[in-house]
Amino acid sequence: MITGPQMRAARALLGIDQRALAALAGVSVPTIQRMEASPGTVRGVIGSLTKVVEALERAGVELIGDEAISQASGRGVRLKTAPGES
Numbered sequence: 001m002i003t004g005p006q007m008r009a010a011r012a013l014l015g016i017d018q019r020a021l022a023a024l025a026g027v028s029v030p031t032i033q034r035m036e037a038s039p040g041t042v043r044g045v046i047g048s049l050t051k052v053v054e055a056l057e058r059a060g061v062e063l064i065g066d067e068a069i070s071q072a073s074g075r076g077v078r079l080k081t082a083p084g085e086s
Contacts, residue, residue, distance in 0.1 A: 001041065001042065001049060001053065002041070002042055002049070002052070002053055002063055003038065003039075003040055003041055003042060004035060004036045004037060004038035004039060004040075004042060006063060007021075007032075007035055007036045007042070007052070007056075008036050010056045010061040010063070013061060014056075014059050014060070014061065016059075018032045018033060018036070021052070021055065021056075024055040024056075024058070024059060025048075025051040025052045025054070025055035026051055026055075027048050027051055027052060031044075031048055032052070035048075035049070035052065
């Protein structure tokens with residue numbers, strides 16, 4: 001659904017900190033911290049994860065999965081391959 005690095009990148013694109021994302025999503029700051037610390041796909045309470053993803057999307061972030069095509073227009077960045085992958 002979303003990875004920790006994607007969450008950090010999404011916040012960076014929006015120019016917000018963890019506290020602001022927590023407020024937008026209606027979750028606690030420690031929840032955001034735990035999610036962002038995940039090296040791969042974020043695991044945890046589905047309801048909290050859904051709130052965060054929806055908050056990022058409402059704020060204008062398009063989350064793009066592996067091998068997915070961007071469905072929106074606008075500027076952004078995309079990691080071609082994860083560090084260490086070939």
